Amino acid sequence: MFHKKTVTFRAIVLVLFLLGSGWAGAFDLAAWMQALDAPTIGGSVALDGPLDLGWITVEPGAGCTVRELRANGSRCGLFFDGPGNLVVRVTDRFMVPVAMRNIKHATSLRRASEQDGSLRIVEPLKGAVVWGLELPVPAAIGGGGRATQLPGWLSKILDDPTFAHPSHELAEQAFAGAHGTVYAIFHGNHDDLLLDQDPVIDRLEELYVIKKVPSRNPVNGGRAYVLPVAAQPMGRHWWDHVTAPMVATAEDLSVNNTKAQRVTVRAKMKLRTTRGGVGLWRASLVQRTYKERNVYPVAVRSVLVGGKPAPWVHQDGELLVRLYPAPAAGATVEVEVEHEGDLAIRPSGDAYWALGTWPWYPQPPLNGELASLDIHVTVPDSLTAFASGDTVSREAGDGKKLLHTHLDGPVQFPVVAAGDYHVFSDTRDGVKCDVATYVFGKKKAAKLLLDFFFTTIKVYDGYFHTPYPYKEMHIVEINQWGWGQAPPGVIFITQEAFSPLSNTINQIFSQGVNERIAHEIAHSWWGHVVKMDSTEEQWLTESFAEYSAALLLRSAAGSDRKGKRLFTKVLNSWKSGTAMLGDGASIYLHGYMAANDEADTMDRIRVLYNKGPLVLHAIRLRLEKKLGAKQGDRFFWALFRAFLKHDGGGFGSTEDLVGILDRITGDDWHPWFERYVYGCETPSLK
Ligand SMILES: [Zn+2]
Incomplete structure (x- = not known):
């Protein structure tokens, strides 16, 4: 946390910084950001002690010179040229065990000790670069010092990283009303570390370990990526939610697959500000697509704000758009983005493509998207298109097929897919379901799936007293194995769901395929009726969908005895998955568990799909114990x-x-949740 007494001082510095950066008219956002990412080195700064950034302290050692970083005519940070120490204090009681686990599983950090419920990490440094527009240190004196350019270790990290450059965070501070943002890279004896501290917008401080993709990786070899070490909420509890500066309230997405892999997307986004002074919109937007060893760039063609060209930057998988003048609190701004690239990747030469839940359009953060939806898709007439939403029209002619869908919303992460599909449809009780089978018309499998879908939504409606939320569902076969996904109004599910028992590999994957489809259908409630605004809340979608699917299988078993046996089997698999987790596995903080290898990745899956439903079952048992x-x-x-x-x-x-x-x-459940959902304990089912 920043010390209050320095706020005024820092606010004045920020105003000077902005005045020097030339705001109005033809402001060059790209040049402004580029200067921050490659700052020049200025005079030395005489620190009267360590640099204290709240939970993190940088202690320059003997022989370390501290120099100013400069960009756009002002100081933008500090360069510690020489040895020192980084001291990190993790005091958040829910994070301490997760951080301990991360340090053990994913870092080479040697000096980490737990005392009185807090964690202290000390890492000897060879150097550090700290960006911040308001660092609480005196101005530089003289030129002094050795270095005239930034060190090689830093450029190795910041040359094409898989994460955002510092300028993205600092642009948010300068233009979107953030304050006290710090972005730092530490060159440690054992590990390089990245700090991202944002006390206003995310209200979160995060420490990551920096890794390199192995050079044998044909497309991303050598690029730096990060894994979480620790994170702490700033001035809030983990469970206090953060409001996005802007929320998308309407999205009109035109997707034009002109030929082969080529796609042009025009996205008209209506964004409502939740506060004043928000002069920047930050969204995710894919930078490149991949197929085998090939990498294809995605290029932004134009960005209009309120119909007029506006400054923008598309870098590191993000799109930043300058809104000038900053709209008033509660105002709606229209941003129109056109981009183009090889987005319609057909996996291994297949005849289908999917624009899934990844940012193929300028995708707001989870807490920034509650939109009504219109999607317009144009594809060659050899393909059939599907999109989130209820069908407004389907037209064909001129060698093309056109699809228009609509949803009143609110909706998050819409999807589009197209391919060589046979479509089998049925309408029951006002809901239409399409089952799209890939290449071959699998009529029997499609009919089974249609029956399964309609039966399932009826059972879920009976459980939840909330009807299936859309007028349509499109179940689309993906020509791969072993996964499913449920964006709004669409289920992508791999081929074993369509031809159970046709061959051996099918038999391996189709075990539990009914449960998987029941899980995906349950997302229409857990994920779309109840949405998550952060990865912390992901158990509300995954664990609830998993538990619902188990209940469905139990009630569909035919007899009560068979149902109980099935449920016990599922319950036992949750128990054994949970037992494999080890320390530091918090449901709420699962997104901060470093997935350093396959075992760690599996643990994150086990937390959501095993421990989460187990906790729901424990709530049920606790209620039964108390009330009969x-x-x-x-x-x-x-x-x-x-x-x-x-x-x-x-x-x-x-x-x-x-x-x-x-x-x-009439009880207070918070302490219980602090143990089993926010914390890392596992409830007993006795
Ligand atoms: Zn799921």
């Missing part, structure tokens, strides 16, 4: 139903869940 089996069960369903009704299709949160539990039971 029948009443406890009634309260459990009441919890699900109240949770789905809480916010009209907006963001759900774990705190809502705690609040509903408190209300229906």
Whole structure:
């Protein structure tokens, strides 16, 4: 946390910095950002002690000179040229065990010690570069010092990284009303580390270890990437949510697959500001696509704000758009982005492509997208297109097919797919379901899937007292093995769902395929009726979908005894998955568990798909214990139903869940959640 007494001083520095950067008219955002990413080195700075950044301290050692970094006519940071120490204090009690785990699994850091519930990490440094427009240090004196350019170790990291350059964070500070942003790279004896501190917008400080993609990787070899070491909320609890500066309220996306892999996207986004002084919109936008050893760039052609050209930068998988003058709080701004690239990648020569949940359009952050949706797709007439939303029209002619879909919203991460598909449809109780089978018309499998879908949404409606939220569902076969995904109104599911038992590999993957489809269908509620605004809340989608699927299989088993046996089998798999987790596996903080290898990646999956549903079952058992089996069960369903009704299709949160539990039971559930959801403990099921 920044010390309050220095705020005024830093605010004045920021104003000077902005005045020097030439704001109005033809402001060159790209040049402004580029200067920050490659700053020049100025005079020495006499520090009267270590640089104290709250949870992190940089202690220059003997022989270390501290120099100013300069860009756009002002100081933008400090360069520690020479040895020293980095001291990190992790005091957040939920993060300490996760950070301990990360240090052990993913770093070479040697000196980490736990005391009185907090964690202290000391790493000897060879150098450090700290960006910040308001660092609380005196002005430079003289030229002094050795270095005239930034060190080689830094350029190796910042030459084409897989994460954002410092200018992205600093642009947010300069133009979107952030303050006290710090971005630093530490060149340690054992590891290089990255610090990202944002007290206003994310209200989060994060420490990462920097790794390199192995050079044998044909497309990304040598690029730097980061894994989380520790993170702490700033001036809030983990469960206090952060509002995005701008929220997309309407998206009109035109997708034109002109030929082969080539796609042009025109995205018209209506963005509402949640506060004043937001002069920058930051979205994710894919920078390149891959197929085998080939890399294809994605190029932004134009960006209009309110119909007029505006400064923008497309770099490191992000699109930053300058809004000038900054719109008032609650104002709506229209941003129109046109970009083009080989987005329609057909995997291994297949005849389909999918613009999935990745940022193929300027995708707002999770907490910045609650949009109504219009999608217009144009494809060659050899393909059939699908898109999130209910069909407004399908037209054909002139060698092309056109599809227009619409949803009133709010919607997050819409998708589009097209390919050589046979479509089997049915409409029951006002809901239409398309099953699209790849290349071959798999009529029998499609009919089974249609029956399964309609039966499942009826059962879920019975459980949740909330109907399936859309008028249409498109279940699209993906010609791969072993996964499923459920964006709004679409399910991508791999081929074993369409031809169970046709061959051996199929048999391996089709085990549990019904459960997987039941899981994907459950996302229409857990993910789309209740949305997540951060990865912390991802268990509300994955663990709830997993638990719902298990309940569905239990009730569809035919007999009560068979159902119980099936459920026990699933429950046992959750238990054994949870038992494999080891220390530092928090459901809420799973996104901060470093996935350094396959085992770590599996652990993150186990937290969401095993431990999460296990915790839901523990809540159910706790209710049954307190109120008796029948009443406890009634309260459990009441919890699900109240949770789905809480916010009209907006963001759900774990705190809502705690609040509903408190209300229906009259108990205080927060301590329980602090142990098993926010913290790393596993509840007993006895
Ligand atoms: Zn899922």
